[in-house]
Amino acid sequence: MSTALMIEIFGYIGCIFVIISMLMTSVVKLRVINIYNLIKLSKADGNHYDMIRGNKEDSYLTYFIKHYKEDMKKYFLENTLELSAADTIYIVCCEGVPAGVLAGKKEGDALEISFDYTTPTYRDCSAGRFLYAKLAEEGYKKFICKEVTEGHKSYLEKMGFVKENGVYVKNA
Missing domain, CATH: 1.10.287 (Helix Hairpins)
Structure with missing residues (x-):
């Protein structure tokens, strides 16, 4: 040849x-x-991720939710996307780029999750595994999702949540 x-x-x-x-x-x-x-x-240790605490008044967080709102509606009920009931907010970044947001309400050593959203680029569940491992290190023993849509169930199951009495629960 x-x-x-x-x-x-x-x-x-x-x-x-x-x-x-x-x-x-x-x-x-x-x-x-x-x-x-x-x-x-695909690294399991999540060294390329960081988790930072957010707050309701954060203008970038407001922008992030507004920017991804249509995609978020596929996975969460619209009323859960409001931050008014949340007292705990975490932003997950991958090498400085925002990859996802979790908002919820702390109840003792449990966290009732309003929404746990990951951008389409990072939907391989590695950001979620990193997030829940870090939250466990921060002292959370239990995670609860009460209002779950069909679109979000498979993610929760991949993260180790199980349905108990009509709500999804994950123990740390």
Whole structure:
């Protein structure tokens, strides 16, 4: 086989990979082309995530919720997206980029969650695993989700929540 033909074949293969990458809707699928980042995203220890405490008056938090509100409505009832009842808010960042928000109400060593939202880019559950591990380190023993939509159930089950008496519960 001639060198020119081999270069042409590699060129066509490269074009196919570029086209496939442009058709990807999931970051994880796209990262198959970039193995380093796939390994980095799938790290179980969550070293690339940070958790910061938020508050209701935070203008960025208000912007974040407004920006993602239509997507959030797929997973949460609209009344749960209000921050008025929340006294506990955490923002999860991946290398400085906001990846998700959790809002809830502290009840002793339990946290009643109003919403736990992750942006589409980080929906591989690694941000959630990091978040719940960090919350357990902060002293929370139990997490409760009372108002759960069909769209949110599979995430809760992946995070280890079980349905008890009509609500989803996870013990730390």
